[in-house]
Amino acid sequence: MTIWGWFLLGAGTWVLAVVLKVLADVVVQRTMTVALKDGVAALLSGLWSSVCEIGLSAFAFWYWSASFADALVMALGAGAAEFLILLPAALSTKLDKKKTAKAAERANWNAFFAERTVAFASHLASRALAWLGVGGPGGAAALGSAFGLFATTEAIQAYGQAKEWDWLNNRTLWTFLFFQMAIVLVEIVLIFMWWR
Numbered sequence: 001m002t003i004w005g006w007f008l009l010g011a012g013t014w015v016l017a018v019v020l021k022v023l024a025d026v027v028v029q030r031t032m033t034v035a036l037k038d039g040v041a042a043l044l045s046g047l048w049s050s051v052c053e054i055g056l057s058a059f060a061f062w063y064w065s066a067s068f069a070d071a072l073v074m075a076l077g078a079g080a081a082e083f084l085i086l087l088p089a090a091l092s093t094k095l096d097k098k099k100t101a102k103a104a105e106r107a108n109w110n111a112f113f114a115e116r117t118v119a120f121a122s123h124l125a126s127r128a129l130a131w132l133g134v135g136g137p138g139g140a141a142a143l144g145s146a147f148g149l150f151a152t153t154e155a156i157q158a159y160g161q162a163k164e165w166d167w168l169n170n171r172t173l174w175t176f177l178f179f180q181m182a183i184v185l186v187e188i189v190l191i192f193m194w195w196r
Contacts, residue, residue: 006070009060010077010127017052018085024048038162046155050147053078057127058143061134071131072124079123083116111173118180125187126150129194138194145190149183156180 001009025045036044057078061071090112126146133143156179165172 001064001070003073006066006073007077007080009064010057010074010079011081012077013056013060013074014053014078014081017049017056020052021045021049038159042155042159042162043151045158046151046153049154049158050151054126054130054147054150058130058134058146061131066131066135068128068131068136071127071135075123075127076120078127079116079120082119082123086112086116108168111168114177115167115173118177118184121184122150122153122180122187125184125191126153128191129187132191132194136194137196138190142190142194145187149187153180153183 057071057074060066060074064070066074090109126149129138129142129149130146132138133140133146136142138145156176160167160172160176165176167173167176
């Protein structure tokens with residue numbers, strides 16, 4: 001497969017994962033008779049998100065015998081798709097009829113790009129770790145780590161949404177981003193550990 005094929009496969013698997021996550025959310029909300037606590041719901045959301053995103057990536061790595069470089073290109077495709085889906089929402093705030101102060105607008109864009117940078121790093125690290133489990137020497141431990149760490153990042157984000165965290169509050173945003181960066185660093189350490 002060409003580099004563009006892997007890039008588009010990454011974007012496509014990300015879109016398919018989002019569709020599967022939304023469908024599961026609709027089904028669960030319509031069939032649940034008991035309301036789940038925010039923490040439990042966030043944990044289940046994180047696990048399902050990991051099964052969808054990392055699971056589809058791992059399957060693609062296995063099915064098409066991906067190289068490490070292919071896995072990274074696929075991760076870039078997933079990150080680019082997510083960026084393009086979120087960009088119109090970020091742009092729509094600029095089209096709001098209320099005039100926002102230049103400093104506030106700049107802070108919002110800085111927050112958006114900081115979060116997207118960390119998200120790109122997360123896509124790269126989690127899929128590289130998953131590749132080490134499927135096509136590299138990491139085996140089940142690497143694949144399990146990729147699933148677990150990605151589930152953790154998704155669960156924290158889901159918990160924040162359930163608790164209606166103010167994502168534009170500097171303290172909230174940077175605490176969340178530092179937590180996400182710490183997980184990415186753990187993934188990078190594990191990649192180097194299993195690469196040998």
